[in-house]
Amino acid sequence: MTPTNKPGCPHPKDRRVIQTQRMRGQEVRVEICEECGRETIHPDDARRILSNRASEGAPTWDVRQVLLALLGVISRPIINRIVLMKEVFLLEKEEAGKIDINISPLGFIPYHYGPYSKSVDDAIRELERNGIIQIDREAQGQKEVITLSEDGKLEAEQVLRMLSADKLEILKRKRKGWDHLGYSGILQKVYAEYPAYRSKSKIADRVIPTRRWT
Numbered sequence: 001m002t003p004t005n006k007p008g009c010p011h012p013k014d015r016r017v018i019q020t021q022r023m024r025g026q027e028v029r030v031e032i033c034e035e036c037g038r039e040t041i042h043p044d045d046a047r048r049i050l051s052n053r054a055s056e057g058a059p060t061w062d063v064r065q066v067l068l069a070l071l072g073v074i075s076r077p078i079i080n081r082i083v084l085m086k087e088v089f090l091l092e093k094e095e096a097g098k099i100d101i102n103i104s105p106l107g108f109i110p111y112h113y114g115p116y117s118k119s120v121d122d123a124i125r126e127l128e129r130n131g132i133i134q135i136d137r138e139a140q141g142q143k144e145v146i147t148l149s150e151d152g153k154l155e156a157e158q159v160l161r162m163l164s165a166d167k168l169e170i171l172k173r174k175r176k177g178w179d180h181l182g183y184s185g186i187l188q189k190v191y192a193e194y195p196a197y198r199s200k201s202k203i204a205d206r207v208i209p210t211r212r213w214t
Contacts, residue, residue, distance in 0.1 A: 009033045009035075009036055009038035010036075011033050011034075011035040011036060015033055015034050015035050016031050016032060016033050016034065017031070017032055017034060017195075017196050018030070018031050018032075019032060019194075019195060019196060021093070021193065021194065028041055028042065029041070029042040030042070032196035032197075033196075034110060034196055034199040034200075035110075036109055037107075037108055037109035037110050037115070037196070037197065054096065054097050054100050054101055054102045055100055058100045058101060058102055059101060059102070059162045060101070060102040060103065060104060061101055061102070061103050061104070061159070061162075062104045063088075063104065063106060063117075063119045063120055063123040064123050064126075064127065065159045066088055066091060066092070066103060066106075066120075067084075067088065067120070067123055067124065067127060067133075068127075068132075068148070068152065068155055068156040068159045069156065069159045069160055069171065070084070070087055070088065070091065070171075070175060071084075071133065071146065071147070071148050071152070071156060072148055072152070072153060072156025072157065072159070072160055073156075073160060073168070073171050073172050073175050074172055074175055074176060074179075076179060077145045077146055077147040078145075078146045078179065079144070079145055079146075079179075079182075079183070080143060080144050080146075080183055081124065081135070081144050081146065082113050082183065082187075083178075083179075083182075083183055083186055084124070084146055085113075085115070085116065085117070085120055085121070086114065086115065086178075086186045086187065086190050087175070087178045087186070088106065088117070088120050089106075089108055089115040089117070089190065089194075090174075090178060090186075090189075090190070091103070091171075091174070092106055092108070093194070095170070095171070095174055098167075098170055099163055099167040099168075099170050099171050100163075100164070100167055101162070101163070101167075106119055106120055107119055108197070109197075110196065110197045110198065110199045110200040110201070111200055111201075112200065112201060112202045112203075113187070113201060113202075113203060114187060114190050114191060114194075114197045114198055114201050114207075115190060115194065115197040124146075127152070131149050131151060131152075132148070132149060132151055132152040132155060133146060133147065133148055133149065133152055134146070134147050134148070134149055184207070187203075187207045188207055188208070191204070191207045
């Protein structure tokens, strides 16, 4: 059974933790519910980072566009659906403002492998079903190799045209860096910097962050 994303946070305060996160290049204090993943930024910090949000009139990407942009920004496939989920998470949490893009809320919550979004999971399944992405579940000895089909590449090009050349380069560098971390590395980064999202992980004892990630 997959989890559902609930609006608001009905859970008691003792299920919430305060942590420091990096958001748009700045440290902010965030209260996170360990049950539903709802995040509340400290009001003072929220005001401080407003100047770094996407510019007025910046485009807004939905979940489909986010996936197409990540898969299309470089030609290399993404290995493993869990890695793709974590790259979407990091794009929403850390990089959207830097590339001057708004992202429709994706509703990430703590789950079996860390941050999970039902809307992202559903979108991946729909894109595969409609032939926009291809998932090879045996190639290269890996569980999953995720690529865009030819139709998907054309659609991704349309999405990426919304970015200026310098913003496109930022996204390329980030995607390459996240890919370079690999499955274990990206989990270590996410678990280290967003510990509330490991609260329901069934592999938490095997993902031991060893350093500060950037």
